Amino acid sequence: MSGIELQKAYEPKSVEEKWYAFWLEKGYFHADVDADNEPFSIVIPPPNVTGSLHIGHALNSTLQDILVRWMRMSRRNTLWIPGTDHAGIATQNVVERQLAKEHINRYDLGREKFIEKVWEWKKEYGGRIIGQLKRLGASCDWQRERFTMDDGLSRAVREVFVTLYEEGLIYRGERLINWCPRCHTALSDIEVEHEEEKGKLYYISYPLSQDHNIRLTVATTRPETMLGDTAVAVHPLDPRYKDLVGKTVDLPLTNRKIPIVGDSILVDLEFGTGAVKVTPAHDFNDYEAGQRQIPNLARIKMLDDKAEIRPDIPDVLPDVLKQIAGKPAKKARGMVVELLQERGYLMKTENHAHSIGKCYRCKSVVEPYLSPQWFVKTAPLAGPAIKAVESGRVQFVPKGWENTYFDWMRNIKDWCISRQIWWGHRIPAWYCDDCGTITVSRTDRTACAQCASKNIRQETDVLDTWFSSALWPFSTLGWPERTRDLAFYYPTSALVTSFDIIFFWVARMIMMGLHFMDEVPFRYVYIHALVRDVEGQKMSKSRGNVIDPIVMIDQYGTDAFRFTLAAFAAQGRDIKMSAERIEGYRNFANKIWNASRFALMNIEDNFKPNADLVNEYSTPADKWILSRLQAVIKEVSSALTEYRFNDVASSLYQFIWHEYCDWYVELSKGSLKDENHSVRKASQTALFVTLETILRLLHPTMPFITEEIWQKLPAGTRGTARSIMVSPFPKADDTLIDIESERYMQPSMDTTLVIRNIRGEMNIPPSARPEAVIRPQNEEARKILEETQTYITSLAGLSKIHIAMDAAAPPGSATGASSWAVASLVLPEKGIDINAERDRLMKEIAKISKDIDVFSRKLSNKDFVDKAPKAVVEKDTLKLEEFKVKRDKLEQSLKILG
């Protein structure tokens, strides 16, 4: 007995704090360039500073931490760079909301003061998520924590912006963009979420200028925009209208005549009336059609940035204008509809479902809006980025996501990068009020580059927050400086993220990485699932179905939580999370704890395993578990290599609980008490080495409990490292793989199960110690069973065991069969219910008969015998034989029973 004792149950809380502090203090998370060692680097997808840890972050970070801890233990120079994202619009909104409570808006404060406020906010609350990541056990190199708006990264942003501008890949122009009327800013295409909504389709008739009896009816979902129409389009081949092309209509409510044009792209013959109003300033299709047809008329501006109708539309009837001017779009719609109806232009309305674009930050309905913005010309950047994935320099896991990536990249549109908000990287462009020149510069300007006038203003727009995140893999390593870190750790090894930001982030990192570093930013992109609630719904505060990871951690412990996440990270499926699942793995943690407790109770303080793990004193069980252990090491390693986190979890769970605990710990109880010291020592060695190896295999997934136990093991059992996190990850030892021993254990294990089965069905309490008679099926089985009979005696709870090829089932016994032997359990003190036993036997016989049926039919099929692989046929033949013997024996027993 050792003096080392564990408490009865695992208590996560204090353990977690203790070891995380220990790891930090020892500097184990920190990495430095070391040219002798191959690097493994990951950059964290920077969470928003506004964020608190939600379950998606927890999954994302856990998977990264598993990889990082695994690689670190595998002796790679491992770096995980953490940081946060300034999250432009999101953060600005949060601070604005906070100010609103004090009845202040940002315009009251002015730009400078407001930004100060945001920084204050960031200082106070921005670190919360980092603290939460630490509770999760994330082994990031915190000394390298970055923020997308810190000095270094801001320099990188400016360098990239100016370079792209100089290369002609950034331009400014007036285009139709998506405008969020609540956030008061432009959005990129992908920042708009489309939602199906019930709306109405309004049919409006436009009288032909030349003959008011002829009317052209158009259908629209947005009648208020008709004031900005510049044309009516019909299909050039439409027999109904083709003669009208070239004529004009009188636009209702205005004094304007607009042309009827033929446009085969815009107009679908089948839909609506076949005639479409063209409103270039309010619809992306119409914008393009306008450009095609009558570019000079394409720019009738109607809405300003408050989504109100402005009174500068040409030719609107004065009384109409008076009513509409200054009204929000929604209100204006009702009014226009009313006026159209009054004046006899509204033909009918229909219900109509169509999708509406909404702001991804605030869910307001976005408005197509014509305005001057900054754009990145993406096509030239996308080409190489597509090639990088095609050629495999970047690989997506699972591979299917590559299609999503290609699909978007091949149809990529220019990226609108300017935002009319204050929080972010201000665009480094200066407008000259004297000569009108735009100066774009790496350094702040006080004078125009063209005319040297001091009368210049910096652009007030800031950059899309995703602009800076696109640079993350190299900006965090010191770029634009050519640092040693950059040379060593770039490209990073893997990126772990979820599919919803493939476009926002992954694609753009690849483009920027290739353009500025001439190398991909990462080799592998592991795309994990989205975490949903039990009902499969996306978690959100408004639904009230959010599972707070910190609450789960408090309740079940970090390790159980992490293990759950890993176990559910099966590729290609969303994860439905629920608290009950975590509880199961909390129990698993406790199981490990107690197995360790058992092991520690069975050794001396100064225990040292045998140098040769297997020697002449090793029992079959010792050899078996060590052999199985090697297989598990291989499984876990290959699963990690292929990002199959759920397989990592399930092979460990299966092995630890159902092989190590259920079988080996029980089997070892005999030999651990053997009078022969060498026998004891051999089993202690197997018990301990297996446990210690399990802990190391498990450490990437369950860092805390493994460290806690590992530190309690006698020094002689755990090598030279001072922490499990810097001890070597297990490597399989092929010399310990012993198929013979694994097979050797089968007869006793199977027979044990048969006897337990009888006990279960006959309701024999565990305290009873019956005798058993075993009839092996062949000579080999007899030999093995005789040699391993103590295993059966102890694991099946028997008092005595009798093994003989020709033994008869004794009277008052119950019988069952494995493929090795037929076992009869004697119940002298209780006797058995003959009828019950007969039923049980018949049930078992029926079961086997079914198998026999299936197999004989299969084997009498000539095609199968001829065409199937030989091994399969042989295996099946053997099985059939075994089944038959089994059935014969059972039938004999039944006969004896009478």
Add this chain to the structure above:
RNA sequence: GGGCGGAUAGCUCAGCUGGGAGAGCACAGCCCUUACAAGGCUGGGGUCACAGGUUCGAUCCCUGUUCCGCCUACCA
């Protein structure tokens, strides 16, 4: 409209390259057996969505159908 994924035990899901259907939870029975009741042992329960096809053999491969997700798209 296009694309992707899913449909396997009451629930949640595994099942990698085709060869007698698995786990966890839940449920039922017997147990406080000296690591663990957050535990042990045992048991019940599935024409692997439907219809065809390929094959000696299909949960797995192919085609089609139905029902669910999700992504994407400018149907006025």
